Amino acid sequence: MNEIAFDSRECGSCPIRHRAVCARCESDELERLEEIKFYRTYEAGQPVLWAGDQMEFVASVVQGIASLSQTMEDGRTQMVGLLLPSDFIGRPGRDFAPFDVVAVSDLTICCFRKKPFEALMTSTPRIGARLLEMTLDELDSAREWMLVLGRKTAREKIASLLSILARRDASLRKQAPRDGMSFELPLTREAMADYLGLTLETVSRQISALKKSGVIVLEGKRKVLVPDLEALIDETGDDMDGGLIV
Amino acid sequence: MNEIAFDSRECGSCPIRHRAVCARCESDELERLEEIKFYRTYEAGQPVLWAGDQMEFVASVVQGIASLSQTMEDGRTQMVGLLLPSDFIGRPGRDFAPFDVVAVSDLTICCFRKKPFEALMTSTPRIGARLLEMTLDELDSAREWMLVLGRKTAREKIASLLSILARRDASLRKQAPRDGMSFELPLTREAMADYLGLTLETVSRQISALKKSGVIVLEGKRKVLVPDLEALIDETGDDMDGGLIV
DNA sequence: AGGTCAACTTGATCCTGATCAAGGAAGCGC
DNA sequence: GCGCTTCCTTGATCAGGATCAAGTTGACCT
Numbered sequence: 001m002n003e004i005a006f007d008s009r010e011c012g013s014c015p016i017r018h019r020a021v022c023a024r025c026e027s028d029e030l031e032r033l034e035e036i037k038f039y040r041t042y043e044a045g046q047p048v049l050w051a052g053d054q055m056e057f058v059a060s061v062v063q064g065i066a067s068l069s070q071t072m073e074d075g076r077t078q079m080v081g082l083l084l085p086s087d088f089i090g091r092p093g094r095d096f097a098p099f100d101v102v103a104v105s106d107l108t109i110c111c112f113r114k115k116p117f118e119a120l121m122t123s124t125p126r127i128g129a130r131l132l133e134m135t136l137d138e139l140d141s142a143r144e145w146m147l148v149l150g151r152k153t154a155r156e157k158i159a160s161l162l163s164i165l166a167r168r169d170a171s172l173r174k175q176a177p178r179d180g181m182s183f184e185l186p187l188t189r190e191a192m193a194d195y196l197g198l199t200l201e202t203v204s205r206q207i208s209a210l211k212k213s214g215v216i217v218l219e220g221k222r223k224v225l226v227p228d229l230e231a232l233i234d235e236t237g238d239d240m241d242g243g244l245i246v
Numbered sequence: 247m248n249e250i251a252f253d254s255r256e257c258g259s260c261p262i263r264h265r266a267v268c269a270r271c272e273s274d275e276l277e278r279l280e281e282i283k284f285y286r287t288y289e290a291g292q293p294v295l296w297a298g299d300q301m302e303f304v305a306s307v308v309q310g311i312a313s314l315s316q317t318m319e320d321g322r323t324q325m326v327g328l329l330l331p332s333d334f335i336g337r338p339g340r341d342f343a344p345f346d347v348v349a350v351s352d353l354t355i356c357c358f359r360k361k362p363f364e365a366l367m368t369s370t371p372r373i374g375a376r377l378l379e380m381t382l383d384e385l386d387s388a389r390e391w392m393l394v395l396g397r398k399t400a401r402e403k404i405a406s407l408l409s410i411l412a413r414r415d416a417s418l419r420k421q422a423p424r425d426g427m428s429f430e431l432p433l434t435r436e437a438m439a440d441y442l443g444l445t446l447e448t449v450s451r452q453i454s455a456l457k458k459s460g461v462i463v464l465e466g467k468r469k470v471l472v473p474d475l476e477a478l479i480d481e482t483g484d485d486m487d488g489g490l491i492v
Numbered sequence: 493a494g495g496t497c498a499a500c501t502t503g504a505t506c507c508t509g510a511t512c513a514a515g516g517a518a519g520c521g522c
Numbered sequence: 523g524c525g526c527t528t529c530c531t532t533g534a535t536c537a538g539g540a541t542c543a544a545g546t547t548g549a550c551c552t
Contacts, residue, residue: 070393072483078396080389091382098386125371132378135385136337140344142388143326147316149395150324150443154509189530197396202509204531221517221530237318400539435500448539450501467500467547 036116042066042103048089049101057111058090064107065186068099069194079195081142084168088134092118105186149197152237157196158206159235162216166226182225210235282362288312288349294335295347303357304336310353311432314345315440325441327388330414334380338364351432395443398483403442404452405481408462412472428471456481 039062042048048066049055061083068081080099083089089101089109121128148160169183170176185192189200189207196203210216215232217225226232285308288294294312295301307329314327326345329335335347335355367374394406415429416422435446435453442449456462461478463471472478 068389070390072393072397073485074483076397076483078393080392093379094382099389122371122375125368125374128371128374128378129368132374132381133339135378135381136340139381139385139388142385142392143314143345144316146326146388146392146395147318147324149392151318151322188528199510200530201511201532205509208531237320237322239319434498445540446500447502447541450499451539454501 036120037110037112040109040111042107042109044103044105044107046103046107047100048103048107048109049097051097051100053097054095055090055097055114057113058088058092058117059109059111060089061085061087062108062110065104066107066109067102067104067191067195069102070099077194078197079191081138082195085172088131090114092121092131104191154196154198154202154206155209155235156237157198158192158203158210159215159232160238161192161196162210162224162226163229163232163236166224166229166232177229179229180225180227181229182219182223185222185224282366283356283358286355286357288353288355290349290351290353292349292353293346294349294353294355295343297343297346299343300341301336301343301360303359304334304338304363305355305357306335307331307333308354308356311350312353312355313348313350313437313441315348316345323440324443325437327384328441331418334377336360338367338377350437400442400444400448400452401455401481402483403444404438404449404456405461405478406484407438407442408456408470408472409475409478409482412470412475412478423475425475426471426473427475428465428469431468431470 040048040059042064051070063085066083066089067079068083069077069079071077082104083101090097092114121131148157152160165185166181166183167177170178170181175181187195189203192198193200193203198206207216207218211218214227215235217227219225286294286305288310297316309331312329312335313325314329315323315325317323328350329347336343338360367377394403398406411431412427412429413423416424416427421427433441435449438444439446439449444452453462453464457464460473461481463473465471
């Protein structure tokens, strides 16, 4: 996700967050960030914020996965973002949460009170610039996901999600994605369905179908092995190179 | 779209652009923007940029409509954004276009060479801050659209698009959306289909259906009259208040 | 007027994914 | 062990939208 190297020890106990926002920043900025931060943890399934809530902090994901989602009155739900470690929650300059934020797995986030963070942003333009860069990345990701939602078949959708998860999993442990890699599925079938605009039954069926055609191998229900990465990417319908970055 | 009042005469011949980026800025910033800008025009259907193209400028839409879209090898197309007057094209800090940009109607854009614009951004933090704000708005819009693509029925999709177009049309002429308003459809059925993740036949059928149930009245093929705005919004499946802002 | 073309409408049929329904597997407390 | 719950799988059927296929409309040209 974030290419910038930054020695994590210098950042104290919240390395990822600092790497995300303060890349290349000077140490006094780091210290000022240290002063205003605190941690929160949530269990899988717990809400972090409801749409419309007052947000008194911005945060970054340290560990675990959170989701951004919207629900219609009749219960139809669409996940609009998956927040993995190093992703940013909240928006300077905005007071209310636009979407529900829910802990998908056990979750630790590193929070910064919004007011001081905003003050820091105006006094340190680099932070704002970095945030703009991150937001533009997220916007591109959201738009790429619109192709998935609007035009892909169920099978292509599943393959797209798996290939994203595989790549992000690899990059979190700083490896290149490779053949024969395996990773843990952090989402229930229902959460996958909500992300992909499908039902959980269809998700289950398509995973079974990919398994049957040998594109993936399941170890238990939540562990996926990808014997041939290119075969999986083939199933996404994307052209080889471009590829989703989420 | 943009709530900030700014006397357009002060901005020379490109008022919207300046209002979008330079809101509340001082006059010397305006002058510096004047120095590096130029205009381009395109006819309906012409491409502005292909995905992967080098971008040597950023721009804002002055008149007409442009689309952002992605196409798969087999020809499936998904529009991922609709750019109306005052919307921004391009991204400081990025060299290649991530999506195709096409003129949907006759189009005028106001361009700024990227290098000087970026220089201006670092020397004038307010511009960066404004751009961050706009990008966050676009991100929210993109995420709201994901609900439309992933979970809404064809009829709800059409109603959602019409209600957005109605509202943006009203706001462009600085009126509150009201009952009995009518507006021009700037998109072909095919373009609507590409935006909504449908086929053009389904779009046509659902428009006919909405007409038959009296939610809209067609005058010719491209002019829509909305006798009762609330009835249209009802059809979107959204709750009354929140509502899509695109 | 007639011809041409693009945009649109409408009908018939098919198929993907939703829905309804039942049952299996793993974890956990007692 | 047993019951209980949550998550997942699989089957049968249904329906919404895609696809294929004609027509229609209207703008523009000569």
